[in-house]
Amino acid sequence: MRNFAGALGALALAGVLHAMPAAAQTHPAGPTVGQIVQRGHLICGTNVGRQGFSSVDSQGRWWGFDVDFCKAIAVAIFGDASKVRYVALSSAQRFPALQSGEVDILSRNTTWTLTRDTQNGFDFAIPNFYSGSALMVPRALNVTSARQLDGATVCVFPGSTTERYLADFGRRHNITFRPVVIENVREMTAAYLSGRCDVNTQDATGLVSIRALETPNPNDHVILPEMLSKEPLAITMRQGDAQFRDLISWVVMITIEGEEQGITSANIDNFANSQDPHVRRLLGLTPGIGRAFGIDDRWAYNVLKQVGNYAEIFDRNVGKDSPLRMERGLNGLWNQGGLLYSYPIN
Amino acid sequence: MAATPGAMALSAASAAQALDQGGRPPPVLERGVLRWLRTNLFASWWHAGLTLLGLYVLVAVLPPFWTWAVAGASFAPGQAGAEACARAAGACWSVIAEKHRVMLFGLYPYEQHWRPLVAMLLWCALVLASCVPSMWRPSVLAPLWLAGGAACLALMGGGVAGLAPVANSDWGGLPLTILLFTGTVLIGLPLAALMALGRRSELPAISGIMTALIELTRGVPLVTVLFVAAVLFPLFMPAGVNFDKLLRAQIGMAIFFACYEAEVIRGGLQAIPRGQIEAATSLGLGYWRRTVLIVLPQALRIAIPGIMNHIIAAFKNTSLVIIIGLLDFLNATKASLVDPPWQRYATEAYLFLAVVYFLVCWAMSQYSQWLERRLADGRPAG
Structure with missing residues (x-):
């Protein structure tokens, strides 16, 4: 009898949880975000092994530059970097896996090319790594x-x-x-x-x-x-969900904006009393930037707090704080000789 | 080969006879170590030359190998191990000390590794038990596998008895390899027997379908079968319908295995004289009783070497699941090496893999030989 009541309670709870995201939305979040929220985690296609970008540590956890962007997107949607499931994909398998819906996005060194963008039916967020x-x-x-x-x-x-x-x-x-x-x-x-x-x-x-x-x-x-x-590497998704693509582009943008503004995961809480309207909007102190995507207004704050800005992501995985010691080069800010340029957040 | 023990027994008997008759014992040189050396290593100039050459190769190879593998090697795990490896002249076994958990269990949550470990041991015990001929009764094997298999899958997948659920996309390493392998054989072998019988069926529809299936599947590589199962299959399904990737891969591998094995079993079936089938028919046995009681047991016994060949190949084929993004033992090891301090020491990790693969494959081939001898008792060797 108690079991039955417990099961009933669980069912009711599950119903409430399912209903909640829909109730909280003030703006349609697009079908993909809706699916991700309902499923409870993002499914991120990563490389099977690429030094500094996606690899497995001694405890079997994914880490790397590409993996950090998966986490950033999960943080933006759920506020929780652990809500990602990773699917290791070979380069032959990545596009069919994305097309068939096995993964939500590819975050695995995929070059934005004309054919892929048009005939193959994919969309790209703004590039997060320039290589060649x-x-x-x-x-x-x-x-x-x-x-x-x-x-x-x-x-x-x-x-x-x-x-x-x-x-x-x-x-x-x-x-x-x-x-x-x-x-x-x-x-x-x-x-x-x-x-x-x-x-x-x-x-x-x-x-x-x-x-x-x-x-x-x-x-x-x-x-x-x-x-x-030229290899502009960008997060890839299925064509036809503009809001989802916007969200991912803006997650990348936020990490660049964080670097431009000097906001890091360590010092972000010092900006809590900032009077700069731009910073207040960015951190969700003035409401607005979440409503546009149908997610929490604090999403940019969460991304910068939990994952960090672009410089932090780059440095710890492939840059000066890693054994690879890659130069920023093209992956520096626009005013430091690179190609990274964040668009206005308002 | 078979004549040698007999000849030795004979000469021993004649020596004893010679002693009984008051003759002198054989010269000292013809006994003990020296005799053994003479007969086995220095029987002729040719043998002596080969023996010396062998000794020279051992002397040339063993000390450097010892220096590399043991004396100059580094064993410590962690950061200290990486530093020791960079200094060490020999092998870096530290990479195994550091990475063995990922090699063995892949992406399975670290704190829960005991679950795949217990499941794997239980699974191996089931396999070993099933290898004993006296267990080969449906009334024993069926409940054993149902209970044991369910327990293993529950352990791995969780979601029951307070175990945290673990998606099977996170299963990996040796348990995944063993699971896929045994699954392939368990589903594939009975399927293969049915396909072999079907191909020989007198009904043209059945034999036609079986022939087409076998020939088509044998015409493509396993990689293609896996790719179709993992990637193309979901594209054919309506949107949102997506059933388990591991299961799809498992079924694909089993069908592929069955198609090859079916031809081996068909070879065994062809070796059964028609007279036996006719005799069974004249005794009033129907098709199934004839097949199960008379034909198949003999055909399978004859086909053991070929069957085992494909079983061993199936074990090694499991590493192809990387095509669909599953990290089996080999690929979990590869993935674990993508870590800056350890990238250089792939050789040591691959040696460890090779030893495990060899032990498993060698055990299977030994078992197959034992089984052949045992089933051949009292009958002319197949």
Whole structure:
């Protein structure tokens, strides 16, 4: 009898919980956010393993730059970074998984391209990482520009976009490369380090992690300034839910805005008495920014408090506080030589 | 091979006979260690040369291996281990000390690791018990597997008896590998027997469908089957209908396994003389009793080596589930290595994996040989 009453109570409670988000909404949140709220967690497609961006720690928990953006979105929706379920996806599987609804978003080094944006039926939030294919050479070769590499042997993944970019670059500058195609990243690193090829080419983030973690002395290797390609990496979602896309773009924007305003997870509570109308709106002290998405007005505060601003996310995962020590470069603020630029929040 | 013990027994008997008749014992050289050396290692110049070569290789390989694997190796976990590894000349076993929990259990919540551990042990006990021929009765195996299997799945999945629920997308490591493997064999073997019988059926509809299914499935790689099960299948379903990814993968793997195994069993079926079937028919046995009592037991016994071949392959095929984003033992290990201080020590981690995979596969092949000998008792060897 007691069990029956308990079950009945649980049912009633579940009903109330289901009804609550709908009641709290002042503005339609879009079908995807609605589904996420009803399900109780965000499903985030991540990379199976990418140094500094998505990896698993010794206790089996996900961490990294891309993972932090999954958390930021969960915080914006639920106020709780733990309400994310991660699905590790290979690059072949990522788009079908997104298309079939197995994941809500991809936060896994996906380049915003014309075809993907139009024919393939995806939408992108504003880019949260600017990368590109780059070239790494041993310092001993005394090479300072990719144009000096005529006749060099280059280690490259077979059939990759990098292979094509390399050929394009050679044709444009009238130099010939001798490609050594190697499928496996470990073998490729070993081939480069043993001198089987003069140049290692792949995504700049990959080169940085190889240089920092696998070379005996990182200073013996130089990543050349030329980028062979542009890779604006952005969080990807299914086309057709503009509000969801807006929300994710603005979560990225808020982390950049936090850095511009000097608001960090450590000092954010010092701004509680700020009289700056802009800051008051941002932190939800003046109501408004949540209503636009149908979520809590304090969402931006929660994101900055629980996950941090862009600089914090970058530095702890891939930047100066991590073993990778990546430079900010293009991923710096617009007024510091980078491409990050937050739009007005009002 | 079989002649050697007999010959030795004979020579021992004749030596004893020689002693009884007051003859002299054999020369000392022909006994004990020296005799053993002479007969086994230095029987001829050719054997002596091979023995010396073998010794030289051992001397050349073992000390450096010892230095690498033991003397110069680092064993400590954690930050200290990473630093020790960077200094150590030898192997970095610290990576296993540090990462073994993720390797073994994948993304399963860390505080709950005892659950997959207990489930895995229970599951292995079930498998071992099922390997004993005297247990092969439906009245024993069926309740055993139903109860044991339900207990294991409840342990892994939670949601009952106060256990926190754990989504099966978070299951991983060795328990997932073993679960997928045993699931494949448990579903796949009976299915394979049915498919093999179906292909030989006299009804053209049944044999046609079975032939088409087997040939189509054998025509594509397992990767494709998994990809269809995991990725394309949901696209065909109406929006919002989405049933479990692990289950889809499991069914895909089982069907793939069954199609290969069906052909092995069909080979066994073809070896049964027609006379036996006719004799059974003349005794008044119907199709099913004839098949279950007369044909299948013999066919399966004949096909054991081939069946076991595919079972062992199925164990290794489980690592392909990475295609659909599940972290089995191999891929949990790969994922655990994407961590700055440990990225360099993949070799040690892969060695650990290789040892585990070898032990499991070796145990299976030993079991298959034992089973063959046991079932061959009193009959000409299959």
